[in-house]
Amino acid sequence: MQIDVQTVNIAQKNQTFTHLKKRFGDKKIPSRYQEASYDLQAVENLHYRPTWAPEQELYDPNLSKIRMSDWYDLKDPRQFYYSTYTLNRAKQQETMESNFKTVESLNLIEGMPDPVLKITQDLLIPLRHLNYASNLNNTLVCGYGYGTVFTQPCVYHAMDNLGIAQYLSRLGLMIGDVESLEAAKQDWMESDAWQPLRRSLEDLMCVRDPVEVFIKQNFVLDGLLYPLVYQRIVDKHLLELGGSGISILTQFMTNWYLESVRWVDSVVKTMAAESAENKAVLEEWIDSAANHFTSVLLPVAGLAVEGNHTDELVSEVHEGLMKRATKAGLFK
């Protein structure tokens, strides 16, 4: 007997899973993102309360001050599920690999002016510790947030932060071997420029409201830091000083930030549009954190640029962040 299964046309019984039909109807075949993301988290009849916090539910929307009638409204515009996420990063990783090879084979580090290397060492390499904090913060949001479309991108974001910390480590090893990482760690732990930021991150690591952590880390801090460090200092200032090699090796960070802004802004916008209460909470978090982190980043910016230039740079990025907040429907 021969089977030729390809030729036959069989009527389908179901277009889609029931939970997707309820959300999106069954006119269209659901996307793999939808299948991979919606209603994956258990909702009811949870068996036991956490022994680590018996006042909480195993999945508990009340861990946050932010309230959503449906947490699945917080969709990721990039539509990342594991496969699309991984394939994307694998492609970027390949580019970065060839960037590292290029810089190595052309001996670009060798020819780089001392001020470029000094700024790279003083400003960029210590940031690997900041990425580690962000890795932990996003892991917390993934672990304790509510609803897969909100929590899923956070584990990807956490791993991205680990990846960035590792790219920065490679950069450090390239410019100054293990001593570069040691010096950067010492700066992170002791030098005046870094202490306010380190203190703020230790404070943030004590926060347990998953949305508050998300907002302060991903919207506010990253929203100030990446434009400041990568867009303005690396891609402009260092370039002027002859440091194109460095901006090749931070290309991942630049592109990654632009990509993740779309996701983060969309989450903020949807939360803000949900209710006046949400809006008020978000405004309070963003306003206070933006002012705080702006002041904290001043001495960090000072590692690369001189005196009154720093104020200018930092208030520029603060303004940029507040513009994003307004676009997301806040402060108006």
Add this chain to the structure above:
Amino acid sequence: MDIKKTPKKLNVKEKYRLMTRDLAWEPSYRDEKEIYPYVDYEGIKVHDWSKWEDPFRLTMDAYWKYQAEKERKYYAIIDAHAQNNGHLNVTDARYLTAIKLFLQGISPGEYAAHRGFARVGREFAGVGPQVACQMQSIDEIRHAQTQVHAMSNYNKFYNGFKDFATQRDRIWYTSVPRSFFDDAMSAGPFEFLIAIGFSFEYVLTNLLFVPFMSGAAYNGDMATCTFGFSAQSDEARHMTLGLECIKFMLEQDPDNIPIVQKWIDKWFWRGCRLLTLVAAMMDYMLPKRVMSWREAWNIYGVENGNALFRDLARYGIKPPMHWDDVEKSIDHTSHQIMLGLYQWKFGTAFHAWTPSASDIEWLKEKYPTTFEKYYLPRWEYAIAQKEAGGEYNNFGLPKLCQTCQLPCLFTEPDDPTQLCHRETEYEGEKYHFCSDGCQHVFEQEPEKYVQAWLPMPALMQEPLKGDLAAWMEWVSLEPTAAGEYANSEDKANFEKWRKQVSTD
């Protein structure tokens, strides 16, 4: 510092240390206890987190690279499977019951593991285990998603797949795996790692994924086989993490040994109870079989388990407490579970059937001391009823075990003719158990297990009050998805479609 120093070549271990371990710092503005509030309430003592050994040293660039390669392979196969009506390649549609159970019961567990590992990946106070757990967290969401994607195509043509999300939370038998994962997630970070990382991954997933998935391939289901093996390649990392974690705890402080032993005892038993469902899948639901549950247990349970516990003996760890009871049950459980599923098939979103003549021959051969003596007569009774035009159903509600949530249908370890039933009174209430193992687990932590949501009592309470039709609606169970396989739409359609595509 000397900038522009030529970097020396670092070996993998040193490089990995710099890329992960070295990222963390000791907080000085805040107390560690504020950052890691849950790390010591279980009583596990850790003196030096840096003693953690990383077994696989994957940096993110390598992780993205190799995982992407796996993903490309995987989706190429399931796309081809969908485009070419691959579902008609399975041996026969009885097989679908196994993968319906998988989607309703196991995939939600993968998702729970994803969330649980994110939590412990945040709560451990050392960067080594943090990163290892985070990587497992992202792997586990991969598994949940690849499984849903593989089943999506089956859902287009067969009953029983479409509302797995409701059934995950409401139907009675999914409460078995979910209570297992809820139990682990509601425990502290170290116990979670023993539960999932060690007992489930190291001791038990080989039984779930390796022989069963090989069986899926043998039954023509390349979609399932592919997600199974593709997932299992991550499990190899996860199992190693579980083993490392156990060694780490045992090496940190001798006071940890009795705590770890207690968890091994508990989770080995919990895991073995959960795997009774897999036993039925292997012995009854694969139309063509690769090996029996007994054979799989001998290889992956006895041989591999013994090797592991001989290795751990140097720390003073003993084999799990109820090991002998498990061993005694192996020749019985698949038959007991399948008979149970058969008599309650009116309430399952999958089909059940009585074994065919050739199935019976195979079962006799594989279970020479038990099948013919204890279980064949019960199957023959069901077959006779069917032949007389009736159907063997048990509309009485089974009594569920308070711990594992399976119906109390197992027999005494030393007397296969006696149903095993245990009771414990706690704060004036009586609780029922299927076994000494489950009773023991309850008695260690009664305040936890009294909270269990039991689906059968729920049926008798408001708002359903015993109304079966209302219950079926509530659990989203359509009559076409339940009942005897021989009369099912799935069978009729599968055979019709196969005829359409077959030429002599």
Add this chain to the structure above:
Amino acid sequence: MSKVFIILQANEDTRPIVEAIEQDNPDAEVVHEPAMVKVQAEGSLVVRRETIEEEIGREFDMQELNINLITLSGNVDEDEDALTLTWNS
């Protein structure tokens, strides 16, 4: 003595790997099952990069093993040159 094992998907990528393992572990036993191949040995088993490279005629990164690995048993020690599985008993 306890048995350690490694199981790989059965495909063209793993054929040379299995051959390399057999060369480095003359006492190992190779078992073929549907879609998978299991290599087991008493006490310990080693997978060497150099031998695989000789088999495939190109550079091999030990972490490539991940792609086709199904499962293993034993304490794992992996570095850039080899993956070793052992039981201490």
